[in-house]
Amino acid sequence: MAQRTVLAVLYDGVQSLDVTGPVEVFAGAELLAPGTYRIRTASLDGAPVRTTSGLTLVPDAPLAAAPDPDVLLVPGGAGGLRPDPRLVDWVREHGPRAGRLVSVCTGATVLAAAGLLDGRRATTHWAYCDRLARDHPAVEVDPDPVYVRDGHVATSAGVTAGIDLALALVEEDLGRDAALTIARHLVVFLRRPGNQAQFSAPLAAQTARREPLREVQRHIVEHPDADLSVESLAARARLSPRHFARAFRAETGMTPGRYVDRVRLEHARRLLEDTTDGIEEISRTSGYGTPEAMRRAFLKALGAPPAEYRRRFRPAPTP
Template sequence: MRAFLIIAPDGSLLFEAAGVADILGHANRFCPNADGGAYRIAFAGTQAHRVVHGASGLNLLADHRLADLDPATEWDTIVIVGRGTSEDEGNKVADWVRRAAPNARRVVSICGGAMVLAQAGLLDGRRATTHWRLLDTLQSRFPNVIVERGPIYVRDGPIWTSAGVTAGFDLTLALIEDDYGFTTARNVAQELVMFLRRPGGQSQFSRYVVDLARNPGPIRELQSWILDHLTEDLSVERLAEHVAMSPRNFTRVFSREAGIPPAKYVEEVRLDAARQRLEQGSGSVEQIARATGFGNGLNLRRVFERNLRITPTEYRERFRMLSVA
């Protein structure tokens, strides 16, 4: 039997913690040969009491207070769901996990829990992901983390991290498969009417939030201009000419001000525009490719597959507005 400790900070989405527990609990039904069942699950709250106050107003009564648990206790897997609502809470959880990690076979985070693992130093030099809204924050606050922006979960040695919310369920199925094999994970997925492998690949389909440069000036003005001129020549040379800089100096200044190289910025805003048109409009892939500066459907498909692991047509089928004919 594998002992799981699920740490649920205050303000968590409780269905994340409960969902992980339910998925693991169902695995017990399909592992009759496991000694006492596949998993033993315990919840720990992070407050002075055992009540975890959920973001929705619902509460969960934990089995333990985290402060009462000895970090030297051996757990098969420690799971952190969310990052808490205060800096003090996050510091306490990070400190406990830092001391407990050497005694666990695996340490797992769901959604913002990756911020806690990073704070504990467990992600230094490792690949990791988190909710798409936190990707830039994770990278800027913890530059030693190798942030993966596409996958819904990432495994790097004994550390597993997932993207936001329900991505943690995909990760949990992956843990079951790692522990007890494909057949058990498949049986659990079928029982719970889940995808063992999401259609279109394991991508969180995060909305690219491309921020404008931090400071007012020519780079921010250029970014706004780019958004209105996606079909024009947006090469580095052309953009550098637009702001009267040499290409080399322009690339350096743009990257510093915007936090992203100019070519990558152009690709992301074009991709974002294409995604919106696929979600909201009925134009063909070729028409959308031309309207967003990709030139043709082949180029658009390549960018989609590289960034989202899915084709434009598959993306439209999954995210198209119901009102679009």
């Protein structure tokens, strides 16, 4: 393939790992296949920028002198929440020219402010999804996935999700083996599917205020293979099914069925990643009952069947 220019935009208050994570992936690809990616960085005035962690990054050039990139990377950080209007103007002008427009974390706010996410599905760090949706109602904000691709625009969740997205782009360009080699070098998984949830079911749901409902939450997590119907869970909470379902949603932010589905999926994922247990056994202990039921759940939530998920997440050790 022809060499692609990757341009990472720098600004004061950028999150350093939002920049260096994806850049290390593209740099690894360039080492593996020389002539694949040309990596450049630029800030508004070409001056060094101070990251949220206090590190200083020195850009290659001012944005005005930067080449039109094939991949325009807009990282996030505190400075991305209230972006400099000059940065927004530059991204508005140059973003549509990029073959791929990519954001990490709150970099999505910069793209949204430039109007480049209007009518598109996008994500950002879970802590800022509500804010992005409120401030930019024309954007279809999805708080769940690790990353979202809508045409040539790709947005990712917080920090390490930028690595996942960069690996996905490299896999698309150079194939799975190349991306796997880079992932091994960085000691990361290849790769979290884009629609994998940003965080676990217990973290995604609020903790219920009342002890009977908290106990039900604990029971679901500890016994995913049990009878977790609304009727059974309501009996455990000593409530009627209707009252239980209403109270559970009010106190946790999700329905009992949604919570059970996420817990079972997470349990099955952990077993696929961390054990050599067979698919049939995992489907049983995770509460799916049959491999086919688990397969349908994985395809719906992650876009990959269990065997393929395991293959991606448990690569063979490097000789």
